[in-house]
Amino acid sequence: MVQPMRILFAGTPEPAAHVLRHLLGDSPHEVVAVLTRPDARRGRGRSLHPSPVAEVAGAAGVPVHRWSSLKPGAPDADRIREILRGYADTGVDAVAVVAYGQILPADVLDIFRFGWINLHFSLLPRWRGAAPVQAAPP
DSSP states (O other), X not given: OOOOOEEXXXXXXXXXXHHHHHHHHTOSSEEEEEEEOOOEEETTTTEEXXXXXXXXXXXXXXXXXXOSOOSTTSTTHHHHHHHHHHHHHTTOOEEEEESOOSOOOHHHHTSSXXXXXXXXXXXXXXXXXXXXXXXXXX
């Protein structure tokens, strides 16, 4: 039997949103909050649009954090770490990561009891690198 955990979810594109939908609907785990990239300009009018993950989280009423960088020298770096430590202090066990789109610094990786768990949809290690899905043969 799976022990339910309180988790954060970090992801950005549609494949990540699909995983988030599953975690929110068919999983025993509680998604406490979502980390995603900031809204991006798209389309002919170049208007701002939330990421697919932000849309799914918003529709489910899950808090969304849109941080442009987790690097130690980035703006709000100390505040971001304070927020993440706050989640860990309130019982969040791990972060599920699917195509988040950021490099995670070592100090951030150490915050949660079970760490950051990368859920990757390529056939690792055979198709690894910057674009594993695109590199795989049809």
